[in-house]
Amino acid sequence: GGVAAAKPAERHPVAPAYDFSAVTAYMDAGYKSRGYPGASMLVAKDSRVIYERYFGDYTPATQVQIASSTKWLSAAVIMSLVDDGKIDLDAKLSHYLPQFTGKKGEPTIRQMFSHTSGMLEPPGPPGARAGWDYSLTMQQYADRMAQDVVMAGDPGSGIRYASVSMQIVGAIAEKVTGKSWAELFRARVADPCDMPHTFYGRTPGTTQPATLKETTRNPMLAGGAYSTLHDYAHF
Numbered sequence: 001g002g003v004a005a006a007k008p009a010e011r012h013p014v015a016p017a018y019d020f021s022a023v024t025a026y027m028d029a030g031y032k033s034r035g036y037p038g039a040s041m042l043v044a045k046d047s048r049v050i051y052e053r054y055f056g057d058y059t060p061a062t063q064v065q066i067a068s069s070t071k072w073l074s075a076a077v078i079m080s081l082v083d084d085g086k087i088d089l090d091a092k093l094s095h096y097l098p099q100f101t102g103k104k105g106e107p108t109i110r111q112m113f114s115h116t117s118g119m120l121e122p123p124g125p126p127g128a129r130a131g132w133d134y135s136l137t138m139q140q141y142a143d144r145m146a147q148d149v150v151m152a153g154d155p156g157s158g159i160r161y162a163s164v165s166m167q168i169v170g171a172i173a174e175k176v177t178g179k180s181w182a183e184l185f186r187a188r189v190a191d192p193c194d195m196p197h198t199f200y201g202r203t204p205g206t207t208q209p210a211t212l213k214e215t216t217r218n219p220m221l222a223g224g225a226y227s228t229l230h231d232y233a234h235f
Contacts, residue, residue: 142171163222
C-alpha cells in the first residue's frame with residue numbers, strides 16, 4: 001500500500017547539453033514583476049538534474065503552498081487505495097457514503113476525481129464554504145456537502161472544475177481505512193517518496209503553513225499542500 005519509491009534524481013555535475021539562459025532570464029524577471037519574494041525551478045531528465053536554480057529569497061529549504069499541484073499528490077493516495085482494492089474507481093459515491101442520495105449519489109469515484117461529477121461548490125465566498133472550514137473533520141464536511149453541494153449537471157455530462165468532489169473522496173479514503181488523510185499521505189506517498197517537508201495544512205485565516213502537529217483535520221485535497229522543490233522533485 002504505497003507509491004513505489006523512485007530513484008532520487010542525482011545531483012552530481014553533468015556535461016552541459018542545454019542552454020537555460022532564456023529560462024533563467026524569464027524566471028528572474030517574472031518573480032520580480034509579480035512582486036514575489038522569490039522562485040525556484042528544477043528540471044530533471046532520465047533521473048538526472050539538468051537545471052536547478054533559486055531566485056530572490058528562495059533556497060532549497062523554502063516551503064511553499066503548491067496550490068493545484070496538490071491534486072497529483074491526492075490522486076496518488078487515492079490510486080494507492082485503488083491498488084489495494086479498498087476503493088473502486090467505478091463504484092458510485094452512494095456506495096461509500098449513503099447520505100448522498102438521488103443524483104448526488106450517482107457520480108463514480110473516477111468522475112469525482114476528474115471534474116466530471118457534475119458537482120460544484122455551494123454558492124458564496126470561499127471563506128463561507130464548508131471546504132474552507134478547518135474546524136470540521138472530513139466526515140463532517142461530507143455530511144454537509146450531502147445537503148449543500150450543487151449539482152450543475154448529470155454525472156459525466158461535462159467537465160466542471162471544482163474542489164468539492166475531491167474533498168468528498170478524501171472522506172471516503174478515511175472511512176475505508178480508519179486513518180486520517182495526514183496518516184494516509186505520510187505512509188503511502190511522503191515516506192516512500194522521501195518527502196519529509198511536504199504536508200497538507202494551513203493555519204486558519206492565513207496563508208502561512210501550519211506545523212506538522214497542527215495539520216488541519218479537513219485538509220484541502222485540491223490545493224492545500226505545502227512542499228519544497230526537492231520534495232516535489234522526488235514525487
